[in-house]
Amino acid sequence: MASAVAAQVQSNPASAPQLQRGIVKMVLSGCAVIVRGQPRGGPPPERQINLSNIRAGALARRAVQGQPDTKDTPDEPWAFQAREFLRKKVIGKEVCFTVENKTPQGREYGMVYLGKDNSGENIAESLVTEGLATVRREGIRGNNPEQARLCDLEDQAKAAKKGLWTEGGGAHTVRDLKYTIENPRNFVDSLHQKPVNAIIEHVRDGCIVRALLLPDYYLVTVMLSGIKCPTFKREADGSETPEPFSAEAKFFTESRLLQRDVQIILESCPNQVILGTILHPNGNITELLLKEGFARCVDWSMAVYTQGAEKLRAAERSAKERKVRIWKDYVAPTANLDQKDRQFVAKVMQVVNADAIVVKLNSGEHKTIHLSSIRPPRLEGEVQVNRFRPLYDIPYMFEAREFLRKKLIGKKVNVTVDYIRAATSAMETGGVPAFPERTCATVTIGGINIAEALVSKGLATVIRYRQDDDQRSSHYDELLAAEASIFKVKSEETQKAKQFLPFLQRAGRSEAVVEYVFSGSRLKLYMPKETCLITFLLAGIECPRGSRNMPSGMQVAEPYSEEATIFTKELVLQREVEVEVESMDKAGNFIGWLHIEGVNLSVALVDNALSKVHFTAERSSYYKTLLSAEETARQRKEKLWANYEEKPKEEVAQLTEEKERVAKYRAVYVTEITDGLHFFAQDVETGTKLESLMESMRGEIAAQPPVEGSFTPRRGDFCIAKFGDGEWYRARIEKIESPAKVHVYYIDYGNREILSSTRLAALPPAFSTRTLLPQATEYTFAFIQVPQDEDARTDAVDSVVRDIQNTQCLLNVEYSGIVCPHVTLQFADSKDDVGLGLVKEGLVMVDVRKEKHLQKMVTEYLNGQESAKSARLNIWRYGDFRDDDADEFGYRR
Template identity: 80%
Template sequence: MVLPTTPNANIYCDVPLFQVLSGCAIIVRGQPRGGPPPERQINLSNIRTGALARRAPQSQPDQKDTPDEPYAFQAREFLRKMLIGKEVCFTVEVKTALGREYGMVYLGRDTTGENIAESLVNEGLATVRREGIRGNNPDQARLCDLEDQAKASKKGMWTEGGGTNTIRDLKYIIENPRNFVDSMHQKPADGTESPEPFAAEAKFFTESRLLQRDVQIILESCPNQVILGTVLHPNGNITELLLKEGFARCVDWSMAVYTQGAEKLRAGEKSAKERKVRIWKDYVAPTANMDQKDRQFVAKVMQVVNADAVVVKLNSGEYKTIHLSSIRPPRIEGENKDKDKRFRPIYDIPYMFEAREFMRKKIIGKKVNVTVDYIRAATSSSETSTIPAFAERTCATVTIGGINIAEALVSKGFATVIRYRQDDDQRSSHYDELLAAEARAIKNGKGLHSKKEVPIHRVADISGETQKAKQFLPFLQRAGRSEAVVEYVFSGSRLKLYMPKETCLITFLLAGIECPRGSRNMPGGMQVAEPFSDEAMAFTKELVLQREVEVEVESMDKAGNFIGWLHIEGVNLSVALVENALSKVHFTAERSSYYKTLVSGEEASRLRKDKIWANYEEKKVEEVVHVMEEKERTANYRAVYVTEITDTMHFYTQDVETGTQLENLMETMRAEIAAQPPVEGSYAARRGDYCIANFSADGEWYVFCLSVTCTFVFDYREIVPSTRLAVIPPAFSTRTLAAQATEYTFAYIQVPQDEDARADVVDSLVRDIQNTQCLLNVEHSGVTCPHVTLQFADSKDDVGLSLVKEGMVMVDVRKEKHLQKMVTEYLNGQESAKTARLNIWRYGDFRDDDADEFGYKLKK
């Protein structure tokens, strides 16, 4: 409520009037301030007006309606016409224990305006409560004087007869609503109402054919006591003739009860529109400005966007989004339908998943007939509007094998039909069939119209969930080929899959290939797309998007993405990309059974100099021989300090030669931090940022790279809350000294999949090498980190080879020629462990069916 503008705290000014309750009670409303404004009821002091009529409660039939008191309605109307929508000023004189407020109301912005109570008394519409009058109050004395003057002038209620003629004869129930409505629609007596165009011609057309003729009547329906029927003349149906001659238009609500066939009526109306006769003389068809090839065409369905839209590929190679005419997909009632459709997962909206799956299985990857019905114009949203903007939409009827997809969806209860205004011509060319299909679905209780419990789909999205992915990995590895549906294609080799049996979503990376990368938003700015990245993504989309495929999962990267092979109808997607010169073979494919096929496909693409090989130049034989001679295993061991060993047998090291520099840098940094302590929690870090955090083990500050598990750049790993993060001082950035905690894994050995077997190996490594100095040599690169060999600093014995000789791990046989000497040495160590029956070999050699189960369970 607006604060008082006068020294008197009981005076309120510049208040808008909101409602007049009676001749002596009003409601005022304050100005809105971030929400609905407050309201107050003010009762006029010292006066009384008649009470308005009240209807008896229907729950109490023994009570009767209360009629108006004389001049009660006139007093309320007098006040309403004077004040409604105006600003008033009022004073509060009395406030009762029940909260009712009494005061004086003035028209205008201050108390100099017209006194409302005085005006009512002066017009004889109110009486003065003289029992509360004080003689020394001039305002109250004036009210008495005005009442005496009204009595003398016989105004209002002081007229002879007491005003009985002012009591309204109210009726709360209308006995014959039809007559009442008809009486309100009588034409003016002077006949000034103008007839609609062609009304006289239509009347003559009907009269000349039916008046006083023998006809046949078909009674179709009787809604709201109005009889609907069809008149059949020996020479034809008058309804169809009126439509065909342009004297009438089809009415949707009554078409459903027309027993002669609604398609005949639509055909008659269509004929009149095409000929532009009578009421259709200015008619313009929704697709009038389109060429025939654009109105009707054949296209291949590439994607089902929702239950009412598909992406198709035209013969020209262009992609186009087509919306199914006149239907609405499933949505959640009470929420913004466009928000539901665009931003909510399809699994969360009842029957949306079923609708999408119905369309996907029917038409994905197939050619369909498209007939454009209308173009829905683009809509733009203003700053105050809550409706999002939409681009122009092409709405069409899509058929395959003579089946209307929209009609099939509606008949299954997977979509509803949109209702239009009668003059809205932008609708499906098969609108009546859609209405009939919906009526059948409602009658049979299908889909959205079912009274059964709504189906619930609990789908877990484990994309990027590293811990969940780790738990799921062994299951997928053992499963061999698993069924999946490609939900989304991020790039040529990166996809999102839906696993039906497991009801989960995963991110899947194609194994064995190196696909061109698209543009990405990196911390340093936007990374430019590599050549042919868009072509690779388009190729993958056309081949597998929303198709049922089979996947073989081999491994997982550190971000929780699964890596493996994807097959569709006998085609290996990795091989297909390589054969079409849209990808290169990655060295990790060497150990797979698809390696020869990949190399063969790459060689053929290279010879064709196609796409990514367009600028490829064959090296001379001398250069190739020279490179092969140079590619030998290099043993360049350097001293490192092993700082941590993970549960997955990865380990982190720190270079010994930079240790002194690191210690000096850390001492200087900590001294500066001690002098100017950072404010914990004030820093909003992002994934991949370098910052500092307080390490719980010693209370010191360290630099680390922010991730799910925070890896300290110069030492350890720990999970820290965001409140313990702070920005790194500029003088001590990673440009001064690069990250020292580097991740590696062992070369030439397999990591046991069984947790207990792996834990034994990790415990042995922790005892032997953690927090000790070793010698490290990089053997080859890997998917997540380099593969290396470690030697004990004193004995120079190979740590990995020692594990093999102790029978704790198996050898990972590499095929690279320059590594064969090391592989042979490791295999000899494995044979010695077998002979001695150590650890995993204690029951003798593996059987064939045990080899794949290494690290899980050994049979006696």
């Protein structure tokens, strides 16, 4: 460690400590710094120097995670101010120092001076002068002038009442340090991507830092948007293995940012990870890391980078061309091509497909060119091989081909080859016919990128690549931007769907084309006027469900589900229809009515005995028509009504009068609450079984740890997943975007997470769902309507989270729902109704039910709503609120 700094003897070593030089890397406190030497072929060595004869206050420390006997400790008064005084004075600057004493434990004490020799400012004296440190008088020797001077300076600071010596004790100098953010996504959104002042407190690796946000003292971990640096892989024994250039990348960031004043643009918060861009007066560290070959671009986070993705691509391209650091062995995809073969002008002779053309070169040779990084329309589901004609049977394949034909045929285009896709053998493709070698290029005409034009019109999609796959379009980011401009509402994009909902509701009947039929009542629609794809559920009916994967296993198809799907396909698939959107479910699927040539599809399914009327149809103008169709189908006694036996009217009336609400509350433990105010709960009765299973499972895993990377995730499989607390839990795989982004559902707790496949492993058979069924069950509150308005719903959800998450409650099922049972929930101690409390606080509205046996509960809820209105609480705070004003807060009427 002695080589960390250059030593220079100022006088006889026997008479004075050796004077050494270094650069201050970090200020640990008001009386301790870390000094490093100059880098020589890698990160330099470093050493900690504690200032002799003085003491500054201790900074706050967080409790050790996983050790319940430790607690958070706050700052001592003036501790942070002392650290800041020292940080601003010496961080990143050259200093000289002497080591006067070294303890048996290796702690070094000495004096530190600004500059290249001891004629510079004495740091310890400056701290004492400002009243930010006290002098250790117990070890003072009378013949030491430096110690005597410190005592004099301390007496002067006391007389002047500076710092520690001011009246009041300095309680106002103690920070309210916040280690966690309750809702990080809302926190990031609330800043509207405005630069936030911050201090970088720790550098985990080249692209992950710990930052102190000012002035509110939030301590957050920030990952740089758009890039990834080599990192330190944690091994099973707890050690870390550095990837090539990981230490150099860390030092590059550390030497420029550690404990510097910066500004951070917080750009996104997917899956609890805060993505941001760090701006320093000397530049943007993200772009510098790329330019110096310490990082590579990553597509998933580049989408949120606010400074322009093209800058990152240009910086990475510069590093690749210079072959620096991580790119030292880089070979460009077109490195083996001559310039004339990379870029040329050719005449389009044929449009083969939506992504392939045949061109004629100047030499007269014909060459097939594939458009880089795009995929033509595909058919979802199984393909009927007999008489299958892709150009005409795949939706929009013909339109895509026609678009290219009209734009290109017989015209000259500019071709820039991006990469050559190697031929694939039958063995590589699992026996499927092999693909020949493909020349993939960017084709432009009149300055227009043809691939980008196809994507922007919804006639092609952009291919997603592995992060290390460099064979992609040279204009890949423009393709992604074009695809993003087409508003595709997917189940995971509920926020966009919510923004789109009011527009579709106001539009009345909208034109659409049925792209795909999932089941009798669930379809995918393309809306040409709005250029968007949506998932659409038929309103007012209860259609038989097909087979599907559930947490507890495969659910068997209900009778006539297949017939209902075939009926809907034959009537509307790839036809032009009209839709009326009424509402939306929690997954972002739109709910409404579909009409084709004057026929209401919901009514048609009911009339053909393939669906039943659902109680939600009562609010619709089609309710009477649906009831009439259902009555007709019942009379015919076919399909769903084949075994129907009509009861005498007297018996029906007697049953209606005698039926009463059954209150059979049972104890549950609430584990998770969703943004849509659904919640997951475990039955308390089976809680001990779950605890026993988890204890046994973790013991087995500890004895035989899974091999990292050995598990191949497949959608629908049960597995074990490593949660943020480092423990393993049972889970089910819901979706796989890439090996680094696997969506899992924790079957015993109800929460969801996106993990790398390296944090997944096979579920030991002894702990499968056959041994113990999934313990988390989804419920929602009865008798209430959850507001669609973002702020109003957030208030309601926050209230429920505070009151019942991770607590024991009492639950009673009131009636069934489309997604899950509707229940009332009581606090275990007071027996107060949680849902009724939300109504009384004005956080939700009442969902009025028609069933007679529920009218007593409905009346109680309506009375609670009236009291909230009178007090003008929350959603009622604007005074008179009529039913026809409900849309302002996004409620159904």
